[in-house]
Amino acid sequence: MRIVIAGGGLGGLICARVLKAHGIDAVVCERDAGREARVQGGTLDLTVDDGQWALREAGLEAGYREIARPEGQDMVLYDSAGTLLRQEITPDEGPLRWSRPEADRPALRKLLLDALPEETVHWGHAVTRAEPLGDGRHRVHLSGGETLDCDFLIGADGGRSRIRPLLTDAEPAYCGVHGVGLVIHDADRAHPAESALVGRGSFSAIGDHRTLSAQRNGDGTIRVHLALRCAEDWPETSGIPFDDPDRARAALKELFAGWPAEFLGLLDAASGPVEVYPLTALPIGLRWDHTPGVTLIGDAAHLMSPFAGQGANLAMRDGAELALVLAEGGDVRKFEQAMFERAEPSAQMSADNLELFLSDGAAEKVRRLFAQMSGEED
Numbered sequence: 001m002r003i004v005i006a007g008g009g010l011g012g013l014i015c016a017r018v019l020k021a022h023g024i025d026a027v028v029c030e031r032d033a034g035r036e037a038r039v040q041g042g043t044l045d046l047t048v049d050d051g052q053w054a055l056r057e058a059g060l061e062a063g064y065r066e067i068a069r070p071e072g073q074d075m076v077l078y079d080s081a082g083t084l085l086r087q088e089i090t091p092d093e094g095p096l097r098w099s100r101p102e103a104d105r106p107a108l109r110k111l112l113l114d115a116l117p118e119e120t121v122h123w124g125h126a127v128t129r130a131e132p133l134g135d136g137r138h139r140v141h142l143s144g145g146e147t148l149d150c151d152f153l154i155g156a157d158g159g160r161s162r163i164r165p166l167l168t169d170a171e172p173a174y175c176g177v178h179g180v181g182l183v184i185h186d187a188d189r190a191h192p193a194e195s196a197l198v199g200r201g202s203f204s205a206i207g208d209h210r211t212l213s214a215q216r217n218g219d220g221t222i223r224v225h226l227a228l229r230c231a232e233d234w235p236e237t238s239g240i241p242f243d244d245p246d247r248a249r250a251a252l253k254e255l256f257a258g259w260p261a262e263f264l265g266l267l268d269a270a271s272g273p274v275e276v277y278p279l280t281a282l283p284i285g286l287r288w289d290h291t292p293g294v295t296l297i298g299d300a301a302h303l304m305s306p307f308a309g310q311g312a313n314l315a316m317r318d319g320a321e322l323a324l325v326l327a328e329g330g331d332v333r334k335f336e337q338a339m340f341e342r343a344e345p346s347a348q349m350s351a352d353n354l355e356l357f358l359s360d361g362a363a364e365k366v367r368r369l370f371a372q373m374s375g376e377e378d
């Protein structure tokens with residue numbers, strides 16, 4: 001059986017790896033020109049039942065433990081006046097230490113790529129579309145004009161999937177919020193005050209309709225994220241020159257006027273490009289009628305905002321689970337039903353959390369949410 005996976009993100013790569021572990025060679029078509037073609041920054045917390053389960057199925061648990069940072073679960077939560085609302089410190093031992101450890105996305109991707117034969121990933125192979133050939137077979141069209149025929153096609157090509165139109169007309173829609181990403185380099189040495197503010201894990205400050213957060217990464221950087229409730233065309237209409245980082249950071253600081261100076265120091269300490277991106281999501285509970293020979297996993301199937309921290313976990317669970325079903329000759333229809341049921345509550349949680357984090361009086365609501373999640377308040 002010839003299997004083609006469109007997209008070499010976390011979902012597609014873990015799928016290929018679990019297939020390989022069961023003696024099946026898949027081809028991964030990845031649009032990036034190579035491993036280092038794009039900076040894949042950020043840190044991801046993988047849950048025991050999803051991301052970590054998938055890595056166990058892939059035989060990569062030991063490698064994961066080497067790159068994971070349990071202490072990255074430390075967090076501090078402030079309101080926009082600078083009041084500390086909550087602090088969590090990761091225990092030195094016990095099950096909580098390994099409940100949601102952080103790992104850098106590039107390190108995770110490297111772990112997966114190193115576990116695959118060199119020839120599995122076809123770099124610089126952007127899928128433009130796919131068409132059915134009958135009997136469950138499909139033809140994949142690539143940007144260079146080349147085509148690949150396969151017996152099973154997996155769309156793991158993210159939110160703007162080129163495979164999705166084979167199964168549904170659904171498209172991602174704007175969630176009403178833009179994210180802005182900045183990076184502080186060499187944080188401990190060059191920016192000790194900001195480094196101390198963020199600690200070993202993450203810092204969040206919540207205002208009305210905007211948040212300022214920062215996360216320590218394993219490579220000495222701190223990644224700063226802003227989330228702002230705004231119109232879809234805000235990057236164009238805001239007047240902020242996003243292509244001129246120094247001026248953009250100064251203009252962004254104006255949006256947080258009145259917040260504590262040490263919090264805004266996170267913007268001053270950043271250098272390099274300022275990334276701005278709309279948060280988009282597929283309809284909550286998206287389903288499609290089963291079509292033989294093709295399916296979707298990860299963001300291609302259930303793109304959601306990052307406000308529940310579930311997208312990578314679900315993509316990895318989907319990828320590993322689908323590989324097991326294909327390897328064991330199982331029922332892809334049942335896999336899809338399980339995926340739909342798994343993704344729907346997470347998509348709902350992402351949407352609810354996005355509304356809550358960017359609402360009036362959000363700081364107290366977020367404090368309460370964390371207390372409820374920890375079982376400290378009803």
Ligand SMILES: Cc1cc2nc3c(=O)[nH]c(=O)nc-3n(C[C@H](O)[C@H](O)[C@H](O)COP(=O)(O)OP(=O)(O)OC[C@H]3O[C@@H](n4cnc5c(N)ncnc54)[C@H](O)[C@@H]3O)c2cc1C
Pocket residue numbers: 006007008009010011012029030031032042043044045125126127128156157158159160161162179297298299300306309310311312313314315
């Ligand atoms: C700011 C931010 C923070 C996040 N934090 C978390 C978190 O803490 N925890 C968590 O679980 N999730 C988090 N997520 C969500 C998570 O990043 C995604 O859900 C996850 O990466 C989805 O994996 P995927 O493999 O489905 O898709 P992607 O990671 O998007 O991978 C898709 C791959 O397909 C390739 N591709 C795209 N189009 C084509 C094409 N036409 N042809 C060939 N290749 C193509 C891309 O280059 C990419 O390599 C976050 C997301 C964002 C934006």
